[in-house]
Amino acid sequence: MESAIEIKNLTVSYDGKVAVDNVSTSFPKKKITSIIGPSGCGKTTLLNCLNGMIREIPDVKVGGEVYLDGKPADRLPIDEWRRRVGIVFQTPMPFPFSVYKNLTYAPKYYGNHDKADLDRIVKENLEMVGLYEEIRDELKKSALKFSGGQQQRICIARALTVEPDVLLLDEPCSALDVKSIAVIEETLMKLKEDYTIIIVTHNIAQAKRLSDKVVFIKDGKLVEEGDAKQVFESADKHETREFLGGIYG
Amino acid sequence: MRKISNTIFRILLLILTGVTFAALTFVIIFIVKEAIPTFEEVSLGDFLFGREWLPLDVGTGHMSFGIFNFIMATLYVSFLAMIISLVIGLGASLYLSCVASSKVRGLMYPFIDLLAGIPSVVYGFIGLTVLVKFFIRAGVHTGSCVLASAILLAVMLLPYLISACSETLLKNKEKYLKAGTSLGVDQWYTVSSVVLPASWKSILTIIVLAIGRAMGETMAVMMVIGNANLFPTLLGKSESIAALIALEMGTAVNGSTHFHALYAAGLVLIVLLFIINIGINLIRDKLIK
Numbered sequence: 001m002e003s004a005i006e007i008k009n010l011t012v013s014y015d016g017k018v019a020v021d022n023v024s025t026s027f028p029k030k031k032i033t034s035i036i037g038p039s040g041c042g043k044t045t046l047l048n049c050l051n052g053m054i055r056e057i058p059d060v061k062v063g064g065e066v067y068l069d070g071k072p073a074d075r076l077p078i079d080e081w082r083r084r085v086g087i088v089f090q091t092p093m094p095f096p097f098s099v100y101k102n103l104t105y106a107p108k109y110y111g112n113h114d115k116a117d118l119d120r121i122v123k124e125n126l127e128m129v130g131l132y133e134e135i136r137d138e139l140k141k142s143a144l145k146f147s148g149g150q151q152q153r154i155c156i157a158r159a160l161t162v163e164p165d166v167l168l169l170d171e172p173c174s175a176l177d178v179k180s181i182a183v184i185e186e187t188l189m190k191l192k193e194d195y196t197i198i199i200v201t202h203n204i205a206q207a208k209r210l211s212d213k214v215v216f217i218k219d220g221k222l223v224e225e226g227d228a229k230q231v232f233e234s235a236d237k238h239e240t241r242e243f244l245g246g247i248y249g
Numbered sequence: 250m251r252k253i254s255n256t257i258f259r260i261l262l263l264i265l266t267g268v269t270f271a272a273l274t275f276v277i278i279f280i281v282k283e284a285i286p287t288f289e290e291v292s293l294g295d296f297l298f299g300r301e302w303l304p305l306d307v308g309t310g311h312m313s314f315g316i317f318n319f320i321m322a323t324l325y326v327s328f329l330a331m332i333i334s335l336v337i338g339l340g341a342s343l344y345l346s347c348v349a350s351s352k353v354r355g356l357m358y359p360f361i362d363l364l365a366g367i368p369s370v371v372y373g374f375i376g377l378t379v380l381v382k383f384f385i386r387a388g389v390h391t392g393s394c395v396l397a398s399a400i401l402l403a404v405m406l407l408p409y410l411i412s413a414c415s416e417t418l419l420k421n422k423e424k425y426l427k428a429g430t431s432l433g434v435d436q437w438y439t440v441s442s443v444v445l446p447a448s449w450k451s452i453l454t455i456i457v458l459a460i461g462r463a464m465g466e467t468m469a470v471m472m473v474i475g476n477a478n479l480f481p482t483l484l485g486k487s488e489s490i491a492a493l494i495a496l497e498m499g500t501a502v503n504g505s506t507h508f509h510a511l512y513a514a515g516l517v518l519i520v521l522l523f524i525i526n527i528g529i530n531l532i533r534d535k536l537i538k
Contacts, residue, residue, distance in 0.1 A: 053431060058350060083433035093428045096447045105442075106432040155428075162432055 004029045004166050004196035005050055005073075005085070010064035012045050012054065019045045021220040022064070027166070031212035032188060032197045034228070036204065038243065042220040043200045047168050050198065051085035052078055069165070083110075086159035087168040091175050092151035094143035099126075099135065099154055102143045106162045125157040129187050149180025153187060160195075167191065169199040173206065185210060204244060208232050216240050277519070284513035287314065290506045296513060302478045304497065304507035314510045318480050320517065322487035326395055326470060327463040330402035331456065337403070338410035339452075345411070346418035347426075347440050358412065365408035373472030376401040381473055384484075393475030394484045401469050406459050413458075417451040418444060453533040457526050464522055467491040490518045 003026035012020040020042045027033045035043045048054040052073065054062055066073040073081050095102050103122045104112075112118060122139065126132035131153050135146070143154050152172055159167060169188075173181040188197055188210060201207050207214060211228040216235075224231060224240045235241045287296065291314045299315020306312045345354055380401060381392035421444045429439030467489075475486025476496060488496075494511050501508040 051431065053427070056427075056430065079433040079435070081433075082431055087431045089427065089431075093424065095425060095428065095443050097443075106434060109432075109434050109438055158428075159432070 002029045003027055004069065005198070006067040006070070007046075007049070008065045008067070010046070010049055010066070011062070012042070012049060013061045014057070015059050019220055020049070023217070023220075023222045024064075025215055025222060025225050027196060027198050028213060029196050030192060030194070032192055032199060032210050033213040033215060034207035034211040035198065035200045035215045035217060036202075036207050036243070037217035037223075039202070041217045043217055044170055045220075046217065047087070047170055047198065047200050050166070050168055051087055052081045053087065083162045084164050085166045085168060086162065086164035087170065088152070088155050088159050088172050090171045092148055092155050094146075094151050094154050094158070096142065096144055098140045099143050099146075100139040102154060102158050103161050105158070110162070121161055125160045126154075128160055128191065129153040129157045130183065130190070131157065147180070149176050149183060152176060152180070152184060156184075156187065156191075160191075164195070166196040166198065169197065171200055171202060174202060181206070204246075216243065218243070280512055280516050280519070283509060284516045285509075287506060287509040287513040290314065291510075296510070297517070300478075300480070302493075304501070304510065312506065314506065314513075316490065316493070316510075316514050316517065318478050319488055319490045319493050319514065320521070322395065322474070322481040323464055323489040323491070323518065323521070325481040325487070326399050326402060326474065326489055327460055329395070329399035330406060330463050331460055333399060333403035334406040334410055334459070335456070338407050338414060341407075341411050342414035342418050343440070343445075345415040347422055347436070347444070361408045361411050363408075364404075365412075369405065369466060369468040370472075372401055372405055373469035376469060376473040389484050391475065391486070393473055393486055395474060395481045395487050396483050398470045398474040398489075401473055402463055402466055405466065405469060406463060409462065410455060410459055413455045414448070414452055417448045417455075421447045449536070450533060453529055457529045460525055460529075461522055464489075464518065464525075465491055467495045471495055490514050 006026040008024050010020055010023045011018065023046065035046060037043050045054070048057070049062065049066060052066075054060060055078070068076065068081065068084060073085075076084075095105060097105070100122055103125055104118045107118060107121055112121075123132055126135070131150065135141075135150070143151060146154065152175075156167070156169075156172075173184055176184065185206065188199070191197060199207075199210065208228070213226070214228045214231040215225045216223045216231070216237075216239075218239060224235060224237045226236075231240065232244065235244060290312070291299070296314055296316060297320070298317050299313060300317050301313035301315045302319075303309055303311065303313040345357060349357065376397060380397045383392070384394055384397050385392035422440065425443045425447065426436065426439055429443060430436060470489050471492035474488060474492060476488045476492055477486040479485055479487050481487040494515055497507070498511055501511055
């Protein structure tokens with residue numbers, strides 16, 4: 001299977017404390033890969049390595065390589081790398097502007113000032129997250145005035161406005177209610193047709209519903225990875241089975 | 250038992266809040282009461298817009314109570330100081346919140362806080378020995394001038410502005426910068442287009458409080474402004490309301506019109522502050538929805 005991102009021997013340490021320990025894996029194109037594991041196991045750190053956000057954190061040491069489409073990502077200009085690998089954070093973080101301005105923020109930064117084209121970008125990306133029909137008359141309203149689930153979908157749409165190849169999601173549903181979670185999951189299943197999706201989640205049931213591939217991490221080490229169905233039904237490793245069985249987590 | 254202690258606690262809090270409120274009310278009532286007799290002697294219009302301040306009829310044979318120049322000087326110095334302080338303070342806050350590492354921040358904050366702890370008379374002394382001397386050398390008569398006091402006042406406002414602004418900016422940076430950089434957008438673009446606009450509301454509140462401080466500041470301003478009843482110009486002498494009260498209250502005969510007029514001037518200062526507060530709050534609500 002062709003992979004969109006590949007990591008080789010990735011090691012990350014904060015102030016000498018190892019958070020990710022020699023992890024190598026790959027994320028298949030146009031599929032959803034879940035990264036699961038107990039809290040504090042290094043899931044978010046791993047995610048931060050995939051789009052170079054890890055460089056913003058002081059006193060961090062990163063070893064190993066990240067490959068984007070087979071090419072080393074750190075040879076790309078950092079803004080290009082981040083444009084191609086979008087991220088959505090745990091808490092919805094729309095800018096304190098209107099929905100329209102949120103979605104045209106990055107395109108304008110990259111030099112797109114064509115009104116018609118910006119309108120198209122807003123419409124298409126909101127449609128992509130299933131929000132356009134819902135809020136088409138409220139595009140001028142502050143993004144902060146929408147519900148948590150809507151805000152998170154606005155953030156996903158915003159991440160899509162720069163036309164990334166890969167979309168990272170860091171526990172995107174942990175701050176949302178059940179109904180919003182269902183809508184977001186539906187959105188992700190639809191996005192899979194065009195994007196490679198990597199999701200960090202605490203919610204094993206959610207990982208089960210969404211993923212094509214699963215990566216299980218514990219104490220910074222990769223314990224098991226593979227086809228989602230196979231891992232959830234008959235994991236090879238004892239530790240994975242214990243985690244999935246809810247013995248710890 | 251729990252119920253009784255809760256009730257006692259609630260009553261205690263109510264009393265304490267009441268004391269604060271009562272203190273404010275009594276101060277205002279007292280000032281208004283002492284100010285009112287002034288207007289048996291002069292009309293409100295003459296008091297506010299008159300330019301002659303002759304509180305004693307010794308020698309001249311007539312008295313006059315016009316505080317227009319003092320009002321203008323107070324506004325002039327405060328706003329000038331505010332502008333100087335805001336430019337420097339915002340720059341420093343941006344550096345501290347968006348450029349400096351947390352180590353540098355930890356080192357700088359105590360110094361800035363220390364600036365706030367210096368008594369205003371010491372600032373005034375430095376103003377006299379450094380600023381005023383500088384202005385004399387630059388060719389300003391006697392060196393005391395409105396600009397000198399505005400600069401001095403700006404320095405006094407800085408620690409407050411910097412610590413409050415950088416706190417707001419830091420909070421908004423932590424909230425929005427990650428979202429910006431994750432879109433591949435340059436840090437400074439995010440700071441100027443998201444972090445700064447998101448902070449304006451708090452910054453305006455900070456300005457309101459700082460202007461209050463500036464208009465009421467007495468000692469340091471009095472020491473360098475020259476204290477002459479003149480319409481304020483950048484390099485000319487003038488006198489603020491606070492300085493007027495501080496300078497003359499000690500010598501005003503108790504119960505005289507002079508005495509009451511000084512209270513009235515104090516009342517004007519309070520009303521001015523009140524109007525400015527309301528004005529900025531209105532602007533804030535209008536500009537930022």
